[in-house]
Amino acid sequence: MQYKPVLYMLVSAISFAFMNALVKHLTNFSVYQVVFFRSIGTLVFTSVFIAKNNISFLGNNKKLLIARAFLGVVSITCFFESLKYLPVGTSVSLRYTSPIFAAIFALFLLKEKIKLIQWLLFLLAFLGVLIIKQFGGGLHEIGLLLIIISAITLGFIFVLIRKMGSTENPLVIINYFMLFAFIFGGIMSVSNWQNPTSNELILLLSLGVLGYIGQYYMTKAFQANETNIIAPLKYLEVIVVIIIGAAWFNEIYNVWSLLGVLLIISSLSFNIYVKSKKQK
Structure with a gap:
């Protein structure tokens, strides 16, 4: 395997991990x-790149773009809120169950078939969730509910993006999402706005920069090598964020928690491999 795609994915994972830790x-x-x-x-x-490349801000599939943006706001809001109740590594790990929901939605909406081995892999991933829930030191019920909602909506987002296919520029899809988040977040925070200090303002603004870097280098990694090789590497974020959580927030992950995370990562990584083979 070429080293550059791996490096790109590592940069992406570190960027997303630090963004989540800052949240x-x-x-x-x-x-x-x-x-x-x-x-x-x-x-x-x-916005700058769209304007610079003379791309239409409105896109082609406006209804799908709006639906994707709305669900994106729901997903990210629930995810960020869950971090108040759950260890950051646990929250990120559970959100990565979204491919399970994406496959189920795609089965009904896009008529995509799911192999028996994929169902078994999904079952293993779900078993990982149960292990974290029952033996991982206890999970806050509200935090668990929030992260499951985030994963479900993220899974539906994957289906919407797949339905749009190549008819939409990725920058337009992201721009819709960020515009909705900007409007929603701005309006909803008016009543309880808290003026940040200079340092806090830098940290808050860096969230968008880290998010963009993570998205950019993840895209470069997928462009540089085959999906079935690169996609499992996105789970590096879970490893990085667990390390950050333990070092920064003194979060403790017992053996059962790590076993649950391992089951989720390994089963869904293998599912990516199985799915890519099915498409060839």
């Missing part, structure tokens, strides 16, 4: 204010 660190702010600032940095980058 955890900034839990003194309302989730709406965090969503608002998360959108600013990325929105600036996407």
Whole structure:
């Protein structure tokens, strides 16, 4: 395997991991204010590139773009809010169950078939969730509900993006999402706005920058090598974020928690391999 795609994916994983850790660190702010600032940095980058390359801001499939943006706001809001109740590594791991929901939605909406081995892999991933829930030191019920909602909506987002196919520029899809997040976060945070200090403002604004870097290098990695080789590497984020959680927030992950995370990562990584083979 070429080393550059792996390096790109590592940069992406580190960027997303630090972004999530910063969200955890900034839990003194309302989730709406965090969503608002998360959108600013990325929105600036996407808007500039769209304008520079003379791409239509409105896109082609406006209804699907709006639906994707709305669900994206729901997913990211629930995810950020869950970080107030769950260890950051656990929250990220559980959100990565979204491919299970994506496959189920695709089965009914896109008529995509699911092999028996994929169902078995999904069952293993779900077993990992149960292990974390029952033996991982106890999970806050509200946090668990929030992260499951985030994973379900993210799974539906994958289906919407697949339905749009190549008819939409990725920058337009991201721009819609960030614009909705900017408007939603701004409006919802008006009533309980908290003025950040200079240092907090830098951290809040860096959320969008880190999010954009993560998205950019993940895209470069997928462009540089085959999906079935690169896609499993996105789970590096889970490893990085668990290390950050333990070092920064003194989060403790017992053997059962790590076993559950391992089951989720390994089964869904192998599912990517199986799915890519099916498409050839």
